[in-house]
Amino acid sequence: MKNDLYKNILLDITEDDFLMKTISKYWENFCENVEEERFSALSKPAFQTIQSICKYQVMKGGIVNEILDENGQVINDKDIVSSNLINALKEVQQSGKSKQYMGTLPFPNFRALAPH
Numbered sequence: 001m002k003n004d005l006y007k008n009i010l011l012d013i014t015e016d017d018f019l020m021k022t023i024s025k026y027w028e029n030f031c032e033n034v035e036e037e038r039f040s041a042l043s044k045p046a047f048q049t050i051q052s053i054c055k056y057q058v059m060k061g062g063i064v065n066e067i068l069d070e071n072g073q074v075i076n077d078k079d080i081v082s083s084n085l086i087n088a089l090k091e092v093q094q095s096g097k098s099k100q101y102m103g104t105l106p107f108p109n110f111r112a113l114a115p116h
Contacts, residue, residue, distance in 0.1 A: 037046035064085055066076045075081060 034046050034049055037043065037049075040046075064081060065078075066074050067081050067084055069075055075084075
């Protein structure tokens with residue numbers, strides 16, 4: 001019954017743009033919170049959250065050990081898998097669907113370290 005409620009809510013939303021902005025904002029806030037936790041005393045729960053959502057488990061080799069090619073064949077040669085993964089990530093990063101920061105950032109000025 002709970003799913004019916006969500007289904008009805010989604011059907012009532014007529015503007016796809018509004019829906020996409022709402023979903024994007026939710027995940028943006030979620031990711032910011034997890035990143036803050038990762039570098040705090042709450043790092044263990046943050047990594048457990050990442051494991052749970054990304055279905056990441058420690059395996060032999062990398063996170064991605066196998067891929068399916070266009071013909072449905074499983075490829076597990078680590079060099080081919082790595083090459084395909086890198087190409088897929090490049091496509092996503094350069095797709096133009098997401099905003100990209102194209103400016104330059106100044107190198108930070110650090111205070112001098114005190115001698116020991």
